[in-house]
Amino acid sequence: MKYLRLRDHLLEVVDGLAPGDPLPPERTLAATLGASRMTVRKAVDELVTIGHVVRRPGVGTFVAAKHSQGLAVTSxxxxxxxxxxxxxxxxxxxxxxxxxxxxxxxxxxxxxxxxxxxxxxxxxxxxxxxxxxxxxxxxxxxxxxxxxxxxxxxxxxxxxxxxxxxxxxxxxxxxxxxxxxxxxxxxxxxxxxxxxxxxxxxxxxxxxxxxxxxxxxxxxxxxxxxxxxxxxxx
Amino acid sequence: MKYLRLRDHLLEVVDGLAPGDPLPPERTLAATLGASRMTVRKAVDELVTIGHVVRRPGVGTFVAAKHSQGLAVTSxxxxxxxxxxxxxxxxxxxxxxxxxxxxxxxxxxxxxxxxxxxxxxxxxxxxxxxxxxxxxxxxxxxxxxxxxxxxxxxxxxxxxxxxxxxxxxxxxxxxxxxxxxxxxxxxxxxxxxxxxxxxxxxxxxxxxxxxxxxxxxxxxxxxxxxxxxxxxxx
DNA sequence: TAGTGGTCTAGACCACTGC
DNA sequence: CAGTGGTCTAGACCACTAA
Structure with missing residues (x-):
């Protein structure tokens, strides 16, 4: 469940950033957070699917412009x-x-x-x-x-x-x-x-x-x- | 892009199976398809997100009851x-x-x-x-x-x-x-x-x-x- | 050219289910 | 108990972007 902790940690990090700000590179996150890059990627994947960050290949990962809410349905x-x-x-x-x-x-x-x-x-x-x-x-x-x-x-x-x-x-x-x-x-x-x-x-x-x-x-x-x-x- | 080819291959396999039928275990797929298990999982992940198969931890992966399609939106x-x-x-x-x-x-x-x-x-x-x-x-x-x-x-x-x-x-x-x-x-x-x-x-x-x-x-x-x-x- | 995300490998250990 | 999916590692190479 390590990637879930990483995800929650990154959620807080993202909340402290402005839209358009870059996240640290995945390799840096892996080193500073004590995880492999694959695990970091899985955590970031979750932020991407809920629309909080956007990846730009060759450039970096950035905080999404709008925290667009309300895709899936629960109660x-x-x-x-x-x-x-x-x-x-x-x-x-x-x-x-x-x-x-x-x-x-x-x-x-x-x-x-x-x-x-x-x-x-x-x-x-x-x-x-x-x-x-x-x-x-x-x-x-x-x-x-x-x-x-x-x-x-x-x-x-x-x-x-x-x-x-x-x-x-x-x-x-x-x-x-x-x-x-x-x-x-x-x-x-x-x-x-x-x-x-x-x-x-x-x-x-x-x-x-x-x-x-x-x-x-x-x-x-x-x-x-x-x-x-x-x-x-x- | 290997996982995309694996995904398409698995899509055909699933189409030839009946609902409830099990897919081969991930380790078997990896061996027979010449890929690592992580790559196989990524291909199967795609089938899960589009609802064609269901994973049951400790048991196996099975063809979904109904090919419930059409959640996300593209063209x-x-x-x-x-x-x-x-x-x-x-x-x-x-x-x-x-x-x-x-x-x-x-x-x-x-x-x-x-x-x-x-x-x-x-x-x-x-x-x-x-x-x-x-x-x-x-x-x-x-x-x-x-x-x-x-x-x-x-x-x-x-x-x-x-x-x-x-x-x-x-x-x-x-x-x-x-x-x-x-x-x-x-x-x-x-x-x-x-x-x-x-x-x-x-x-x-x-x-x-x-x-x-x-x-x-x-x-x-x-x-x-x-x-x-x-x-x-x- | 250096740095980034995208992909892939070949292992490993775990929790869980079923026998 | 053996077999399954779930997770994780520590590397590797690629395509792409930007300086």
Missing amino acids: FSEDMRARGIAPGARTLAADTVAAGPSLSRRLEVSPAVPVLRVRRLRLADGSPMAIEHLHVPADLVPGLTGEDLTGASFYALLRERYGVRLAGGEQVLEATVTDEEESGHLGVPLHSPAFLFERTTRSAEGRAVEFVRSVYRGDRYRIVSPITAPRRGA | FSEDMRARGIAPGARTLAADTVAAGPSLSRRLEVSPAVPVLRVRRLRLADGSPMAIEHLHVPADLVPGLTGEDLTGASFYALLRERYGVRLAGGEQVLEATVTDEEESGHLGVPLHSPAFLFERTTRSAEGRAVEFVRSVYRGDRYRIVSPITAPRRGA
Whole structure:
């Protein structure tokens, strides 16, 4: 894990530099930090992928012009905090239903299995940003109620109360427009542009833990991402 | 560039396997392919980042369940090919105008600078997928016409005819709906859901080379991406 | 020409999984 | 226990940039 320590050290170094400033050469870093150059490179690689520094072959490595944030996706709370916005949640409805054909496929359980279904309004600095339809196999979260989820992070609850560690998942992003109900909750006109996220998250053991369908306001939410160097586009 | 050849070779190998099948161990690949294990790992790293294989420490490397493609963004042509779709382009209009206030800011040039403006219909398997508004400082691409861009990749032209190497950039993704003109070209009803991409790409020297505004059909285009393990979401 | 990042090698030890 | 991926080392040569 040495490269993780190097990465954190370099993150602090970069924070103390101005955009455009050069980092010390990799060979110098290796010598002063007591690591091989390959290990230093792996640490710097991480700074490159999160967009904090830029490499220029034959010249050096430099602090990136803008700390462009927000490429990958984690939880709503994390996402908002990364954007400098206070996250929040208000539970609109919660019940338990049989999975049925659709959820059974998404959560990889039998159609008869009880599933906790929670609808939450997600808030950004106190005003509506998204509507979230959360589905979790009920046996994973015994005793969980809709109130538990008001204002709290579901992922924090999963980890702290139920000991479920999330390992990864898959997300699909589509463009959509709001229907009447969504427009009402989000406070936007009918048929406003919106993002539709569908996310399935898995535990470290490989079990599908949640299926979330979220509708984000298109007028408040945008996705900014750095572009990696285009490949040889024959 | 050996790891690139290894990556392409492994891509073919993976295509011949079924989801869940194991890849040969890294040490075996290194021996049979005549490379060091570090080089093999770098090739496999690329397959992991594009989601074709999954590593399970202590067990092995396996073909991913679903070839979940299309997370990062490069050119339209690359994007379509990665989805197994034949890319195409039809130029709708092309002219040269003064940059003006908006383009001047995006391309970081004086407002009086001539800018080549090209509107293209981007095709996927022959039918409309997106409308692309391309803006390039005219001095960068002397002699370029709209016809040059019909069916060809702009990036390939940039590199081969003008020697411009692209290094990176930034992209903003928003949700929108189609207006009348867009609906007509794309063949969808008025106010259909759509993605709006705005991309600025830079050359290796740091100069802004292009500003592209693209509208993608929401009914044909979706973005699938793997989720990295959620951080400690306090 | 000297310095930089980009790549590659041939080893090594570790933590982990499965038998 | 043997086999796997994860990490790390101490070198090496290359292509490129800038003086």
